[in-house]
Amino acid sequence: MAASRSRKKVPARKPAxxxxxxxxxxxxxxxxxxxxxxxxxxxxxxxxxPGQFDTxxxxxxxxxxxxxxxxxxxxxxxxxxxxxxxxxxxxLDGLALRQRVxxxxxxxxxSTSLLDQRMEIPVFPAPVGxxxxxxxxxxxxxxxxxxxxxxxxxxxxxxxxxxxxxAQAAVDRKLVFQLxxxxxxxxxxxxxxxxxxxxxxxxxxxxxxxxYGRRERDIVSGLPVKEGFGDQSYQASLSWKDLVWxxxxxxxxLIAKGVATAEDAELAVEHGADVVxxxxxxxxxxxxxxxxxxxxxxxxxxxAGRAEVLADGGVMRGxxxxxxxxxxxxxxxxxxxxxxxxxxxxxxxxxRMLELMESEIRHALGLMGLTSIKQLGPHWLREVPxxxxxxxxxxxxxxxxxxxxxx
Ligand SMILES: Cc1cc2nc3c(=O)[nH]c(=O)nc-3n(C[C@H](O)[C@H](O)[C@H](O)COP(=O)(O)O)c2cc1C
Numbered sequence: 449m450a451a452s453r454s455r456k457k458v459p460a461r462k463p464a465x466x467x468x469x470x471x472x473x474x475x476x477x478x479x480x481x482x483x484x485x486x487x488x489x490x491x492x493x494x495x496x497x498p499g500q501f502d503t504x505x506x507x508x509x510x511x512x513x514x515x516x517x518x519x520x521x522x523x524x525x526x527x528x529x530x531x532x533x534x535x536x537x538x539x540l541d542g543l544a545l546r547q548r549v550x551x552x553x554x555x556x557x558x559s560t561s562l563l564d565q566r567m568e569i570p571v572f573p574a575p576v577g578x579x580x581x582x583x584x585x586x587x588x589x590x591x592x593x594x595x596x597x598x599x600x601x602x603x604x605x606x607x608x609x610x611x612x613x614x615a616q617a618a619v620d621r622k623l624v625f626q627l628x629x630x631x632x633x634x635x636x637x638x639x640x641x642x643x644x645x646x647x648x649x650x651x652x653x654x655x656x657x658x659x660y661g662r663r664e665r666d667i668v669s670g671l672p673v674k675e676g677f678g679d680q681s682y683q684a685s686l687s688w689k690d691l692v693w694x695x696x697x698x699x700x701x702l703i704a705k706g707v708a709t710a711e712d713a714e715l716a717v718e719h720g721a722d723v724v725x726x727x728x729x730x731x732x733x734x735x736x737x738x739x740x741x742x743x744x745x746x747x748x749x750x751x752a753g754r755a756e757v758l759a760d761g762g763v764m765r766g767x768x769x770x771x772x773x774x775x776x777x778x779x780x781x782x783x784x785x786x787x788x789x790x791x792x793x794x795x796x797x798x799x800r801m802l803e804l805m806e807s808e809i810r811h812a813l814g815l816m817g818l819t820s821i822k823q824l825g826p827h828w829l830r831e832v833p834x835x836x837x838x839x840x841x842x843x844x845x846x847x848x849x850x851x852x853x854x855x
Contacts, residue, residue: 499792499793499796499797501792501797501800501801501804502804504808504844505847506792507788507792507797507804508785508844509844509846509850510792511788511791512847512851513850514791514792517669519582521665521669522582522665522669522673523784525663525664525666525840526731527731527733527734528661528662528735528736530735531735531736532733532734532736533732533840535738535739535742535838536740536741536761536762537739537762537839537843538739538838539739539740539741539742539762540739540771543771543829543830543832544829544830544832545767545828545830546816546828546829548818549817550817551817551819552819553813553817553818553819555819556818556819557819557820558806558809558810559821560779562624562756562758562778562779563649563650563701563722565601565649567599567600567601567779568598569598569599569805569806569809570773570777570780570809570821571600571781571802571806571809572601572602572782573591573600573782573802574782574783575604575605575606575608575654575705575783576787577605577606577608578607578673580605580608580609580787580790581609583790583791584790584791584795586609586610587608588605588608588609588615589614589615589617589618590790591604591608591786591795592616592618592623593619594795594799595619595623595798596619596621597799598802600779601621602615602624603623603625603626604626604648605626605628606625606626606627606628606630607628612642612643613642613645613646616647616648617646622647622649624648624649624652624703625643625646625648625650625651626652626653626705627639627640627651627654629683631682636694637697640698641697643700649701650701650703650722651695651701651702651703652702652703652704652705652725653694653705654705654706655691655704655706655707656705656706656729657706657729658683658684658685659684659733661732661734662735663732688715688716688719689719691716691721695720701722701723702720702721702723703721703724703758704724705727705758706725706727706728706729706733707727707747708726708728708737709743709747710746710747710749710750713746713747713750713751716755722756723756723757724747724755724757725757725760725781726740726758726761728761730760730761730783730784731761731762740760740761740762741759741775744757744772744776745826748775756778757776757777758778758780759772759775759777759780760782762840763782763785764782764785764843764844766806766807766808766809766810766811766812767808767812768843769805770809770812770816770821773821774824774825774826774829775829784840785801786798786801789801809821816828
């Protein structure tokens, strides 16, 4: 996955034009018409306009070409040895889809809901904080508009710029605010009051960040990443009681993000979580943790319908979304893919990424012989050996090739 440090700027790839055709044989009789020019593009390959993405791979490739290596590593890397990051992908790759044929699949319903809000697609931008403003002048509002334009919600991170108010004000749909505790209790109070006043639909508290993960790519590259301020020990001291207090203070439904065991799922529900969000932060926090999809079933079983369940971790493809839905997620978040799309094409890039996700999910369901995501369940999956080496780029063979070549 590592970006080559000596990555050179390379000119945009030219379309494969093929060999020029051999000159035409002279006509037997002279014709008045001009001799036909050799076709410049006999394979019919046309150069795409910049920013025209027909596949998720192109989005990822464009982002790779645009991003300086330390920023790329910050987005695509994980904690320590990056085992959890790999397990997120390995868990997904270790499941195959079953398929049925000869079913009328002209109409396919991909809609779902989160806390009674309809979502046209079961995918949403996960909270991605300070990174957004590293690659876009207006991260939060751009992501919010793109998500709402595709009929889904967005999770707006505490660190999203320019402010939590600006992101919510950019759209006329209520979004989800994600809280990172970055200061002391007084600081949290202030943020919660602003969240309520701004009109958010729900509060998502990220609970897997009592310590900041050791992201060694950032440590080595020296990329300045702001960890927090104020009393860091408050963040490390948080308990379930604080979650109850936060929910009361903000007066909104509560989402607990970062749950990875049945025990914590049970506690989350007991302490008032309306949504349990299975996540390991994309492999950026505890290394050597299990992959998200590997823990999804036990969490869904423990929640037992008392709360809604969301999930993220390693999702790069429509088929990944389908697998998470099979195991009980209501909708699925994308983190790295959001960062790639915003870097590649700004707001339009994020909207296009969601559109392509929708298309991939529709294709997967259609080819499985399904007309609604509500038909999905564990019986559509089979455990299989993982092929290749799972990594944050392995879902996109063209990107994998480019990273291997260092461009
Ligand atoms: C660059 C970056 C920044 C992130 N910032 C936040 C954040 O501010 N708050 C949070 O709860 N999770 C954050 N996450 C984690 C994501 O919300 C999500 O859990 C994770 O990215 C999902 O895995 P994926 O990247 O494999 O899709 C961040 C992830 C990335 C890649």
